[in-house]
Amino acid sequence: MHAIDIKEIVYEYPDTTKAVDRLSLQIPIGSKVALLGPNGAGKSTLLHHLNGLKFPQEGSISIMGIPLNKKTVRTIRQKVGLVFQDPDDQVFSGTVWEDVQFGPRNLGLTEEEIEEVCEVALGSVGMREFKGKAPYHLSYGQKKRVAIAGILAMRPDIVILDEPMAYLDPEGQDEVAGLLQGLNFLGKTILLSTHDVDFAASWADIIILMREGKILSVGGPELLVDEDSIRKARLHLPRISRLFRMLPDVNCERLPTNEQEAVRLLYEMLSTNEGSSNQEMM
Incomplete structure (x- = not known):
């Protein structure tokens, strides 16, 4: 069984832009995967399919062996946590604690369970001491960590992040990179999109190159020094x-x-x- 199994999916926007075009992909459990490609490659659209924000118009997706459809989407969202590129789209409650509680509360956990998972999630991202703070008092990097904590509190098997390094200073990038490494040590499958080839080369064990809704290449970090592949993906070494x-x-x-x-x-x-x-x- 794979963490993610995608077969021939198609997704076309109303303006006839085919964001995902006959795309097939398998992600092993426990892997660290970096998805790279130019703007408009379809990276975000693909990620949004993996926890049911979007459904393929053709083809199929299975998550941890469970087919994705409208009947299973609630179960899938417990297994797949999606962290948006901009934490302001995700962190919206009055305090950090209330925000991290939102997901577990919607899952119907007891108060004791909610407190336990939220304490662990905030501790995992180094934000426990900020739980009484209002999100608008936090730095951008701190809000990113709160967004990740909100996902971890739902105890997913798979964590998906859309451009986790965007707009972070070098220290913030190092903190997020360390956090992602730690999550993988805990057994989480991590899939993220990024334009940062240096981060991808040093962190990921699987590299996926996309362009125009299609997979160009899949391989290890050595794919990022294959100049033909990099040129086709409109990236640089x-x-x-x-x-x-x-x-x-x-x-x-x-x-x-x-x-x-x-x-x-x-x-x-x-x-x-x-x-x-x-x-x-x-």
């Missing part, structure tokens, strides 16, 4: 890869996708050069 591409004397089988790979490659190059120098001296 990760910064560290571009740096190595600019070095004239560096000859490597594959460009590094992130800093860790770059350090390993540089260490190998230095060790090779040092070994050659020692042989010459002998």
Whole structure:
């Protein structure tokens, strides 16, 4: 069983824009997936299908083995939490605590259960001390974390995020990246859309490239240094890869996708050069 199983789905807007076009995809349970592509690729439309905000006009979707339809949508939304790009679209109650309670209360949990899941959710995102605050007193990054806590309080198996790094400063981006890593350690399947190829290369274990409602390629982080694939998706190489591409004397089988790979490659190059120098001296 896959976390997400999509077969030949189609979704066309009234203006005849085909946002998703015969798209098929399978996401393994427990994976970290980054969805990339240019504006208008259909990323957000695809994500909105995965918890029933939209239903495919053709094709089928299964979540944790359950077919998505109007009868099962309530169950699906308990299994799939969707965090919108703008937290102001999601965080709307008078206090942080009231906002995080909203989802569990609608699920019909008891007061004791609501308190327990909300305490755990706020603790998971480092926002427990802010539970009495009004959301409009929070920073943008803090509101993002509250939005994520509201989803976690519903105890989903799958967490979906639409551009989680948008409009965050570097510290906020690091906090969200660490949070997503922690959620995955807890067994959550994480699927997000992003334009940040550097973040995707260092965080995801599955990369999906989209354009014009179709899947261009699916692979590991090495897909982001495949220049043909990147060009088709209208993206650019990760910064560290571009740096190595600019070095004239560096000859490597594959460009590094992130800093860790770059350090390993540089260490190998230095060790090779040092070994050659020692042989010459002998």
